[in-house]
Amino acid sequence: MPHTHVPRLIYDSAETSADLRYITQVLTPDPCLWFCIRNQAYLIVSPLEYSRIKRSIQDAPVATTVMSTEEFTGSSHRNGPHHLIHAVSKRFKVFCWQVPFNFPLGLAARLKRDGIHVRPKHDTPFFPERILKTEREIEYIQAAQKMAEAGLAAAIDVLRQAQIDDGNNRILWDDDVLTSERLRAVIDRTVWDLGGLPLHTIVAGGKQSADPHEMGHGPLPPHAPIVIDIFPRDRSTGYFGDLTRTVVKGEASPIVKQAFQAVREARDSAIQRLKPGVNAKAIHEHVKAVLSTHGFTTELASDPPRGFIHGTGHGVGLEIHEAPRVSSI
Template structure:
């Protein structure tokens, strides 16, 4: 898969890549946790061990060298000769860095986010995988709607959804699915429990699939029977916040401003203190990756980014609502990749 080329900092000529997602991005190798990569424009190389002597060359878009890291990292020396080398300071443990520097005689300069910045804008091939994962999630949600009823355990819904996705082509679940009903809906990361769903409760379902190594991410909140009063009001507030953010999203918009657009809607309704997380994040080889849509972000949206927008309100001991869309930033705005109905729904 052709990738977007990272831009090295001015102080380095080569980058030692150890973060598995970045190794996979630059090489296509599907067992990146057992490999490292030396990124040098025009002569990048993947290093892995003898277990992958057949697999790695078949998958990798860059030359492969089979090595034995248990005997040290001296094999890197010839490839680093005359180069100023950098390393991924956010991911490489100090002890491992010290060993690499000792074995190679090279002092590595710290870098941050070099490959991650390249990964923010997806290639057409990457988008095909994300879109396929999102399509599976939509189909899985439609299947699940027919199973949500009073008396069903949250964990049984989560398991059924994961089985359905796997049976229909997902490599795995994108993360531990959240199924949070009634008072548990106040838990933003309320992973499915043995609680049985009751009539008159809201149920928040946050889930996704993985296809070709790429993730999807979607959240829907549905009512089990008739739900009224404050829970119905907070649902509408969250939906209004999401609609405002979707309308405001466009290339060049600051991620922090997009977060503020949704937050202002919720604050105006009097629930500002109950929106306890950021508006969203990028999605790709990781379920949470750049860009990050929070109040501190200095990133701007670019065409080709895949992002989530997921405002929420969480009332302790009472319940909560989150609605999340997965979307592609285009030249003119957003293209939704998740298509399940997001409005009020009673089952």
């Protein structure tokens, strides 16, 4: 963590705050208080979490002292977050803190009444060093990615085993209709067994596959695209993997084959243009142009929007969507 003399503070749960998970390297299911003054960090947790957190905090990127809320609020009923921050501010004589941009507005207003001011940091993430991954972080991401790959392999195996019932326009597997829900369950069980947390896995077939982030429901159609999007979180490290594939069980239509060739050409051309310092938006615009030459033009103003309405790519880490964003933004 870069040296800074600006007192910083986070009140959140490491379950939901990637910044807190990053700077502590521990999982705190309940909200807790992290703060740093003159490059000395502190983490205040409940007595319930104290022993576990103190044992686990050794991997934090900055030296961190773990303390119990009892040291500040005692057994008093005045143990809300503003009371805790007030007690910390008074003890350390700090009455102005830099906080993440999503710091709770209500809490900030309550602290202001006590003469304690918070100044949101407009840049995200709160710790810019999160953008450049360490070797260990890369290993964490690779481990999560392998979980996603295993989930995809399990799904492909099911589709290979499945049979097409053309008379009823359906896919059968294990003597029953293959649905989005059944195939998603196969993927999610595989990911879970490998130590991952599957989150909203997408298995969307037919027309549903054209609607980004539609999870998919009902029978999967034969001879039509099936989008599989798997983005597990490693339960032990908190890091994400992410992959998306489009498959067809049966015979792909001419337009699907045309789209496949267009996407492959756009992908390969984009990869050739990737290098340090390149403008990510320019890569995305190039991909749109390549797709357009194949007849797939983008019309964002149409209703519904048509064409390449998705981003080209994004980074992953403690959040599923991280920098760099290869998109129109």
